[in-house]
Amino acid sequence: MSKFLGTVLKNLIYGKIIIQENSSGTVPEVCNMGIIFYLFVFIFGLIVGSFLNCLIYRLALPSSTQNIECSVGGLKNRSYCPFCKHILGWQDLIPVFSFLFLKGKCRYCKKPISFQYPLVELATGLLFLLIINYQLFPKIEILSNLTIVELLDVCFLFFVSCFLIIIFVYDLKHFIIPNQVIYPAITIAFIYNVYQLAINNQQLAINNFLSAFGAAAFFLIIVLISKGKWMGVGDIKLAFFMGLLLSFPNILVALFLSFLIGAIIGIGLILTE
Numbered sequence: 001m002s003k004f005l006g007t008v009l010k011n012l013i014y015g016k017i018i019i020q021e022n023s024s025g026t027v028p029e030v031c032n033m034g035i036i037f038y039l040f041v042f043i044f045g046l047i048v049g050s051f052l053n054c055l056i057y058r059l060a061l062p063s064s065t066q067n068i069e070c071s072v073g074g075l076k077n078r079s080y081c082p083f084c085k086h087i088l089g090w091q092d093l094i095p096v097f098s099f100l101f102l103k104g105k106c107r108y109c110k111k112p113i114s115f116q117y118p119l120v121e122l123a124t125g126l127l128f129l130l131i132i133n134y135q136l137f138p139k140i141e142i143l144s145n146l147t148i149v150e151l152l153d154v155c156f157l158f159f160v161s162c163f164l165i166i167i168f169v170y171d172l173k174h175f176i177i178p179n180q181v182i183y184p185a186i187t188i189a190f191i192y193n194v195y196q197l198a199i200n201n202q203q204l205a206i207n208n209f210l211s212a213f214g215a216a217a218f219f220l221i222i223v224l225i226s227k228g229k230w231m232g233v234g235d236i237k238l239a240f241f242m243g244l245l246l247s248f249p250n251i252l253v254a255l256f257l258s259f260l261i262g263a264i265i266g267i268g269l270i271l272t273e
């Protein structure tokens with residue numbers, strides 16, 4: 001992990017992207033674009049994170065009131081304070097900075113804003129940065145050399161990280177994984193694997209499909225044995241999604257870690273009761 005962060009830092013400090021060769025011939029025109037590119041990706045991640053917060057909030061509304069709530073003040077889909085329902089202006093919606101500037105309180109009713117908002121935004125920004133660095137680092141020097149396949153991989157990982165952030169926060173708050181999130185997540189991961197088959201990456205795709213069915217079957221057995229007390233049906237769907245992403249044997253590591261973390265948190269909850 002430290003090596004990972006080291007690479008990100010090194011890119012930030014020495015980041016240079018060769019844009020194009022200049023007209024006179026072989027000497028490439030070198031621009032110090034690395035920092036700007038990373039900054040752009042990070043800011044893009046912050047904005048996406050802000051959108052994810054909005055989705056997490058609206059997913060929790062009862063479906064009958066979702067449309068009414070969304071059109072408070074006659075402005076459909078504008079963000080508003082959950083307490084005083086005041087429509088938020090652009091100056092209240094700048095990721096992270098608005099929270100800091102307003103000292104974590106609503107500008108209009110002074111009720112506290114949840115730490116979830118800046119944390120989700122920062123997490124999304126950082127994840128996007130790590131994805132870009134992990135996927136493109138050796139090639140980031142020459143952006144124009146990126147292939148469509150590499151760009152699609154990055155887009156896919158952006159989507160996956162968004163789905164996982166929503167699932168993590170929503171499950172933490174409401175103890176359920178909403179079908180409106182896990183089904184599209186599984187669909188996109190499924191299509192991605194079909195696409196892997198199409199580009200002659202059969203081994204990976206087949207491994208992913210088998211891992212997905214294996215992990216889901218394992219959780220199904222646990223749910224059946226415990227009659228839903230240890231795990232819920234949502235966990236079966238999540239395991240299927242994880243399998244589609246991780247392949248064998250990575251899926252085993254992920255499942256082991258999820259059980260371990262679950263056990264630690266479970267013991268912690270029992271002790272603090």
Ligand SMILES: [Zn+2]
Binds near residue numbers: 082085086108110
């Ligand atoms: Zn308010």
